Amino acid sequence: MTISKLREKYHTRICNEIIRISKKNKVEYPNFADGDNKSSMEIAWGIVKRLQCSRNRTKQHGQTTGDLFEALTRDFLQESFSLLGHLRPGKWIYSVKSTISAFYQYEHLAYLESVLSKDKTLSSALGGDYIIKPDIVVGRLPVSDAEINKKESIITSKDIAAKLTPLREKNHSDRIVEVLHASISCKWTIRSDRAQNTRTEALNLIRNRKGHLPHVSAVTAEPLPTRLAALAIGTGDLDCVYHLALPELRESIEDSGNQDQLDMLLMMIEGRRLRDISDLPFDLAL
Numbered sequence: 001m002t003i004s005k006l007r008e009k010y011h012t013r014i015c016n017e018i019i020r021i022s023k024k025n026k027v028e029y030p031n032f033a034d035g036d037n038k039s040s041m042e043i044a045w046g047i048v049k050r051l052q053c054s055r056n057r058t059k060q061h062g063q064t065t066g067d068l069f070e071a072l073t074r075d076f077l078q079e080s081f082s083l084l085g086h087l088r089p090g091k092w093i094y095s096v097k098s099t100i101s102a103f104y105q106y107e108h109l110a111y112l113e114s115v116l117s118k119d120k121t122l123s124s125a126l127g128g129d130y131i132i133k134p135d136i137v138v139g140r141l142p143v144s145d146a147e148i149n150k151k152e153s154i155i156t157s158k159d160i161a162a163k164l165t166p167l168r169e170k171n172h173s174d175r176i177v178e179v180l181h182a183s184i185s186c187k188w189t190i191r192s193d194r195a196q197n198t199r200t201e202a203l204n205l206i207r208n209r210k211g212h213l214p215h216v217s218a219v220t221a222e223p224l225p226t227r228l229a230a231l232a233i234g235t236g237d238l239d240c241v242y243h244l245a246l247p248e249l250r251e252s253i254e255d256s257g258n259q260d261q262l263d264m265l266l267m268m269i270e271g272r273r274l275r276d277i278s279d280l281p282f283d284l285a286l
Helices: 003-017 038-051 065-082 108-118 120-126 192-207 225-232 246-256 259-270 277-284
Strands: 021-024 027-030 092-096 136-140 179-187 215-220 240-243 274-276
Touching (some): 003 038, 003 277, 027 038, 038 246, 065 179, 065 277, 179 277, 192 215, 192 225, 215 225, 215 277, 225 240, 225 259, 240 246, 240 277, 246 259, 259 274, 274 277
Parallel strands (some): 179 215, 240 274
Antiparallel strands (some): 021 027, 092 136, 136 179
């Protein structure tokens, strides 16, 4: 299986399970477009055409669009990242809506929140919302000494070295603690409030960690580059923003003749702030 085939499979599932045709004032448009914005609808239609999605108008049942987007993106990452095991070996756990306090770098937040919940004065002084639930998390399990010594003897149980690293399973005698490798926000579309929430979550991960910073990124289907810019422009919080179909987005904008949107898109791509979903598993292997 190739990354391109997995990308195609991902898009097929997106088309079949998520993309629906909405209608407003007798105008039809894909449900990841803004029905009040002509450019958004035109570009979204171009993406739908290139992904060869059927014009499905039936309503979704059960999971919401956001939940489905998270689940399908998680599945894509799990399948694609596993192909790169020779580049980034390890035992990985993929999940949605896991609290960060379940991971090594953020265990202390559970205690902090417990204290704050009992002390209103302290809570009002320090604020809250320390424990977040990222849309998708990738965790790494610690390794046994046998695995560490697989090729040659590196460490023994009698050594005084490497007693504190979270990567060594022996250092977690009472339980297995996962290390948070990546936190990924999934936004089907982008509005100003959603962009702010994503940045706030990223800053929470940066400021409150004890240990190395996990990969922090976002995945979206937003068709308008000017709205993608709300997440992609700037540095310091998100590693990068990933579009579910970046080449198709670029072709759609080029066909639309909207030079302003194309200029914004190219600025984000050339500025290393926007990439395709197929780039994400490779970036996680860094």
